Amino acid sequence: MGGSSSVESLLHQTDLPYSAQIMAVLLPPKFKVPQIDMYDRSKDPVDHLENFKAQTTFHGFQGEIACQAFPLTLKWTITGWFGTLKPKSIDNFEELAKQFLTQFMPSRRQRCPAAYVLTVKQKEDENLKTHLALFNKERLTTNEQDEKITLAALLEGVWLCSPFMEELARRTSSTLREFMDKADDFVSVEDTLQALLDPCKEDTKFEQKNKQADKKGKPSRRERAREGRSDRNLRLVHNNLSVQEEERERETRHPIKMGSRYCKYHQRGSH
Structure with a gap:
């Protein structure tokens, strides 16, 4: 019991707040919702209203069409306010704008003098x-x-x-x-x-980079000294290896004889 009365009250709550004069005007066949950001209470309501007015004026919409299109620029979290307006309480767009600003005036951005x-x-x-x-x-x-x-x-x-x-x-x-x-x-x-x-600045930067690269490419005094020491060490090792190889070749050419009268210094069997 009472279910039908509840449904009827909900239906009445969803009635549009426009007068018969506004509802009698039909939307144009090629009507498009104004391309503006949807209002979500985070921005200044005056800015949103001014953007909407600029769009409707540019497209030449009448006041009745502006009334019908304005709720389409509100996010679903804001449309609950629109549903609270009394049926047939809005006769023109100025009245709708007044109700909108009154509701969301706390969100208006404070301006400086x-x-x-x-x-x-x-x-x-x-x-x-x-x-x-x-x-x-x-x-x-x-x-x-x-x-x-x-x-x-x-x-x-x-x-x-x-x-x-x-x-x-x-x-x-x-x-x-x-x-x-x-x-x-x-x-x-x-x-x-x-x-x-x-372009002059780019050329100057390029020259500075090249100079830095040249400085990095040249070895320092310490690095040159280290390379010189390594080269000398390599030459010493090479010379030692060469001497050892010559001794081995000499021994192969003149094999040591183990006789009693063999002289190692003269490498022969007698003095």
Whole structure:
């Protein structure tokens, strides 16, 4: 008893929260789910929502289609929240986005104030291209991107002894666009010089390796002395062997006679 009522309650829980107006709109025949990373609570919900909006705007989806497609970008661990929404409570995509942000607001990444970019400074051993890449990365973590603050941070962040500072000293950039144009030209020159210097560096490294190899190939004084001693020892052994062989040949040519008047010194039978 009560089994049918339990099943009916489960069926009601699985009802979509869309109004009749949204459900009346059919998906296009060639509809594809937006190609974005599925949300799993580990990232900023605002970033996920902005990526989804950019995809739907690019493909020209209507608000009703965006409502129906949005749950498909959530992982199964998050779709439980979507099932808790009341049936027919969502009339447009703005309402769905509001419910989404309200639920996952604790997962939002805390952003830095706009003045944080003033702390980004170019290091002594850091070229302008690397510095600008790091600056743009840190700039994206701020709450707002004020052009005046960004320009001031870029002008103050350049290393004082940098060659690019000479370009800025000739004519100070009054707008962010003007600064970026100067920086882009300077980076292009740096890349060209680097491309020209790389082959020279490779040749220098190759010559150094050859010199090291030559030094390793030449024997040291101790090694030469050791080789000289070994050569002398080999000559002595060879000479001793030669003397022994000559004595054996002499004995074979003049066999020793055991007579009473035989002289070993003159090797004959009489004096």
